[in-house]
Amino acid sequence: MKTKILLFLALLFSKLTFSQELKTFGKGYTKGVSVNASSNSNSGIKTLLGTGFLPNAKASSRFLSQATLGPTFQEINTLQTQGIEAWLDQQLSLPPQFNLKNYVQSLHQYAFDSLHAANPIDYQTIEDVFVDDWVFDVAWFQGNMTAADRLRWRVSLALSEIFVTSRISAFDNNPYALASYYDMLNKNAFGNYRSLIDSISYHPAMAVYLTYMNNHATDTLATYPGSPTKKQVFPDENYAREIMQLFSIGLYKLNNNGTEMRDANNQLIPTYNNNDIAGLAKVFTGLSWSHSRYLGDNSNVNDLSYTKRLKFFPMDSSDKYIRSWITNPANWRIVYGHEPGSKTFLGQTIPSRPVQQGEQDIQDALNIIFNHPNVGPFISRRLIQHLVTSNPSSEFIDRVATVFNNNGQGVRGDLKAVIRAILLDPEARDCCAEKETNVYGHLRSPFLRYMNIVKGLNLHATNGIYRNVMYDLYDRIEQKPLNSPSVFNFYQPGYVPDGPVQAAGKVAPEFQMLNSLSFANYMNAVHRWVISNDPLEFWGLFSNETYKPDQEPRFDLTSEYTLAKTNRLREFLDKYNLILAQGRIKPENMSIIENVLKTMPMDYETNGDPDPTLADRKLRMGIFLILISPDYLINR
């Protein structure tokens, strides 16, 4: 059988070699297919077509464009012999390879050591040295450039845009808060959804962001014993609302395939109302910093406070500390911190129990949410939209949600199984012709484009250390990890742009970020990164830190200069079409780009090599035009 296919391939290649259309990289979906390596695919033909699990170059690149933040040429080549399932197995078995908090801490320590050595009086402890939120960005970028768990980082970026917390908040300057939250996402990305929402709910960054830090039980008693004035304090409803609306079940009841249920009058059926929110708000009361002495204690909050799991206070004994001049304990105002009594939401009631056991309320509430039938289709749709396509079919959602509901071993919420189900689904893997006439795929978000470029152009620091604060980048593209303008992310999953997408009744979330200004801003950002060759941004960690140019590498295209020769330009463009655009730029558009490059001046040195300066400009122009092509921007 295999021999036959090889023979067939040989024939196919010999034919294609002389075909006018054949270019060097990934042309047609059959070039470069190898079936002599061991394959898990049971269909040689599927493999030939690039839909099987031992992919050709384009299928490789396409898979990696969904499963990583952007493939390198090397990775595309490796995957062709490794196979998609083997790659997934290997990736899913890798524990987190990079700890952001530790990296932030090491940079902080380095800054302290340097300053302390120069000035031990002013810099006695590490807390004398301020580190800004961009140290998190440096850590994030370092992790992405060096960690081998590429799939985890792709998934955690998606999670960071679903379970949103942002530095545009009360902890804006604190890199530890951001790093710790991101580590938590990285850790749980291949874990269970139930653990994920537990970790999120107990994370100080989320508690501050959605304002349930020090959230208090209903308090309508006198402001102090004997006072005529009464308090009017009620549990904060922010987290109760958003955990349901955005992190788990959404606004309307769903079928397992993600479609909305309808009642007898053909109306949507809300999953909850304001009473449910008030009920759930009572649950998330009594949580404070790990080091707090009492509920409401915001003293001594430091960088590391944001890295420690919240602590539960059943009672509010703040009076002991705040009105410390009261010496008689009988005069202290001691009230409930955690709401007493039963709590009802989503049609279920958490039983009344002593407030000292109030943390069980939280676990009960998370179980109620976790077991709601909406979670599977809701979370599956979100993840598919981030990784593969904005408009998955109801069948696709159904298949993934079914795995969410039960991974095959009776476990609900197994994210590893969900990720595998998404990426191996025929709707994710099938390619490509039929996708041209519909709404398949998604607009690459601006930050994803940046990562595509950095990876695709093989950015490389000689000593493996990168310093990238991503400040100018955010200014231009308005997106980077944990910097959303609100809990509704940079774009919303149901966003509908004007025009044909709307007419077709479909959504295109990332288009919420596209307008005349962001369109120009993106092109000018690419100009800076690629044309001006300035992709990173090095800032000193402390004043007078020596500039370390090796940590701010640029794109080196020297090895490609030979492809700038007029007769090899198409080869160059084919290669970067493959790496960046998964080979999806149409031939007529490739010709437009090639013609621009041909028109640019070129000189040759005596040995026949292209003039390096002119070659460099030519290649950068080519990459620029690939990156602004609609064929690249819509990953499909």
Place this chain on the structure above:
Amino acid sequence: MGTTTLMSSLTSLGALNGLTKIGADSAPGEDYKALVCILFSGGMDTFNVLVPSGTTVGGDNGFNEYRTLRTDLALSSASTLLSLNNPQCGSFRGFNCAYSSYGVHPAMTGVRDLFNSGKLAFISNIGTLVEPLMNESEFYNSQKKIPLGIYSHSDQIMQWQTSVPQSRDALGVGGRMADILNANNSNNGISMNISLAGKNVFQRGQFVTEYSISDNVDPNNVGLQSFPTWWGNSGLLNDMRTNAIDSLVSKTYANLLQKTYSSTAKNSMASFEIFKEALKRVPTIQTSFPNTGLSRDLLAITKVMSVRQQLGAKRQIFFVNIGGWDMHDGLMGGLNNMLPIVSQAMKAFYDSTVELGIAENVTTFTISDFARTLTSNGNGSDHAWGGNNMIMGGAVNGGRIFGAYPKMDVSNSNALNVSFRGNFIPAVSTDEMYAELALWYGVSPSDLCYILPNLGNFYSFSANSMPVGFMNFSNSPISNINHPLDCLTY
């Protein structure tokens, strides 16, 4: 909206263009009007912006009622409020104003000055409504339609922009106005709707979409960055690149996402040169603006309005957003930090329209997701409903509070209160505010329900009877002839 409605609206355009100019123009002979929408995203706690100031026990005791209710969220004393001269808060559609004397937050000097000089009005207890709700039982009675996703940010912020709270409609009020009036502008290379906040629902119409700009309106900052001059042939390269981009985005794409991307890209490419050329004519603006995000945005609007003739614009709708109002926590400090930014920016912006001689041609209004609970969650307030907003400009019937300020009472005796936390049913609908703005802007009465489909539930049209009354119309803008058409009713 169905095609039929739109056709009738377009037909009426001819009639509208034939009308003599409506309202007052301070620039003689020039028919120019602009609406500026300031969105306070996140839900501004506007019951700490406009505050009852009476302290007469047994009489107008508004401040004390406010303070009792808001506890740690109350401003400390009535004397710190900046008082408003005779605000004439009366009644509206059966709702009575609860108090007679008011002040604004101590950090809002500019707003106080604008109000007291008649250039700014408040509308009190305004919010999203599908149809009038008179009391709590109507709210809970399923016979009445209530806004979808009430109290949710994503829904309420959208509904304030669409004024269609019974559906998740993607078209906004400003977009639909532009659908009707876009033909007034001679050059449509730059949209009637200009956004300083990127994509937004408010400015999105069936035929018109927003043109997004940054607060840096230096002409050199528009469009594509040039190739470095040391490349020698940078001019040629710029042209070649522009042509290539034009070609790539002008191709016909079958995939709908590619189609959508390329159409935005193509329109944007076309607009850059027009906008750049116009901006070269911006005069020096003397009015001093603070260096805050909101002020920079409003200054950019002033500059764009200054070249309205170069842009061929007789009608413009601007949109800005200032976020950070979701103060579940740290409310008092948060308002102290942010309200001065708002107040100073609005004052500077008004002054700059005076400088350009178009103060009576520009009307600015504020919107926000919702107001916030009157009661505290310990250190902040949660999501609520009806609140207070501001209308500013030379054509505004200023110095008054329109609508009906609600009683600071969360007990059952307050018919408008629907929650023990203090969430009020709005007395005024967003439809009524937008209808008045639309009439001022030049929308024919017969087109009002294309722009505001629910308007018929609130406003009984008759000649010279304004929906709210906060705008001055120098001559009779509406007659018996052009009744609103195609209104939805429940």
